[in-house]
Amino acid sequence: RLSADHFMLFYPYARREDALGTCGAAAERARSITGNGKPLALHIGLCCSEDAPEARDVTELTDRARIAQRESRTRGIVPCAYSQPMRDALLRRADLERTMESALEQGEFFYLIQPKYDVEGRRVLGGEALVRWRRPDEGIVGPDEFIPLFEQNGFILRLDEFVLESACRDLRARLDAGLPVVPLSVNVSRRHLHRDDFLPSYVRIKDRYGIPDGLCELELTESIVMDDLGGTFDIMEQMRAAGFRCAIDDFGSGYSSLNVLKSLPADVLKLDRGFLLEGTSPGTEETVVRTVITMAKDLRMDTVMEGVETPKQLAFLRTTPCDMVQGFVFSRPVAPEEFYRLLDTGK
Numbered sequence: 001r002l003s004a005d006h007f008m009l010f011y012p013y014a015r016r017e018d019a020l021g022t023c024g025a026a027a028e029r030a031r032s033i034t035g036n037g038k039p040l041a042l043h044i045g046l047c048c049s050e051d052a053p054e055a056r057d058v059t060e061l062t063d064r065a066r067i068a069q070r071e072s073r074t075r076g077i078v079p080c081a082y083s084q085p086m087r088d089a090l091l092r093r094a095d096l097e098r099t100m101e102s103a104l105e106q107g108e109f110f111y112l113i114q115p116k117y118d119v120e121g122r123r124v125l126g127g128e129a130l131v132r133w134r135r136p137d138e139g140i141v142g143p144d145e146f147i148p149l150f151e152q153n154g155f156i157l158r159l160d161e162f163v164l165e166s167a168c169r170d171l172r173a174r175l176d177a178g179l180p181v182v183p184l185s186v187n188v189s190r191r192h193l194h195r196d197d198f199l200p201s202y203v204r205i206k207d208r209y210g211i212p213d214g215l216c217e218l219e220l221t222e223s224i225v226m227d228d229l230g231g232t233f234d235i236m237e238q239m240r241a242a243g244f245r246c247a248i249d250d251f252g253s254g255y256s257s258l259n260v261l262k263s264l265p266a267d268v269l270k271l272d273r274g275f276l277l278e279g280t281s282p283g284t285e286e287t288v289v290r291t292v293i294t295m296a297k298d299l300r301m302d303t304v305m306e307g308v309e310t311p312k313q314l315a316f317l318r319t320t321p322c323d324m325v326q327g328f329v330f331s332r333p334v335a336p337e338e339f340y341r342l343l344d345t346g347k
């Protein structure tokens, strides 16, 4: 026994599968023991010595078993065997976390803007700010690698505000120069919604740069909205009252229904790119997309189709009342200077 309810076991095995099997059986047996009406949950991580040939002593072996044990917790109570990629992921996380604060101070984070075009691709009607991390010695890291981590450790709160502030600063420069502007959206993480100071601090940033109402758009994903319909609807109403446009991001990626769509207090509906991927029965996806777009239009929402990649998808969208297209078919996310050049020249 190491401490409290932590135990360690060393034992010989003939084959790797035997070791895993023994652990599985132990976890299964524990489940039949109940205390306080709850089954006993054993979280087992094991490290087979052949999976860690570099481990030189007991400490290094048990460290690795602990990594596997942590992984088993995230997967429920299935025993989990250590592997090198598991450790690599952990070290990567630790490295990103150790450097994130100084990276923000050193200006390693920046944002790109992906244009939203009309369906003909002639005019830029809006843009979405998307964050990137330029790491010295490594190059540019995309948000999929660090956003989930920052959502866990809370750093996303500061990063999202940084992106909003950067976008507002660039908008201000355009306004001061008397140049045309279009609404810009930023992504809002679910972490913000549980904080009382979320909207006030967003309003402070918008006001600091004197951004007129309707130019800043906040994107909330469908999954955030579905988690707590009533609560999120209230916040969306407050956002709009404070002069922000409100967009639903990734609509259709989860379990929303047309019923929810009917009551969404949103200005913009962004349809998830999953809609465009070939389904099993040809034609049904198109019917669904057309229905959702038509319904959103009837409800006075602007519609954006995300992730449009091919001329064929584009041709289909031109037969619907879709307002905007955001996808590689017209443009990837680009540097703000390039975005504003596209806005000014149209090409």
Ligand code: C2E
Pocket: 114, 129, 130, 131, 142, 143, 144, 147, 156, 159, 160, 163, 187, 188, 189, 219, 249, 250, 306, 307, 308, 309, 326, 327, 328, 329, 333
């Ligand atoms: P999202 O908000 O749904 O952003 C759209 C993503 O789709 C972007 O990926 C964009 O590059 C990608 N995309 C656009 N057109 C196409 C296309 O035609 N094909 C394909 N395959 N992809 C396309 P990106 O920039 O890697 O961002 C990924 C996600 O990370 C975003 O999804 C958003 O959820 C999150 N994210 C990005 N920036 C921020 C941020 O500043 N704050 C927060 N909280 N999340 C952010």
Ligand code: MG
Pocket: 128, 187, 219, 249
């Ligand atoms: Mg988005």
Ligand code: MG
Pocket: 249, 250, 270, 272, 306
């Ligand atoms: Mg999206």
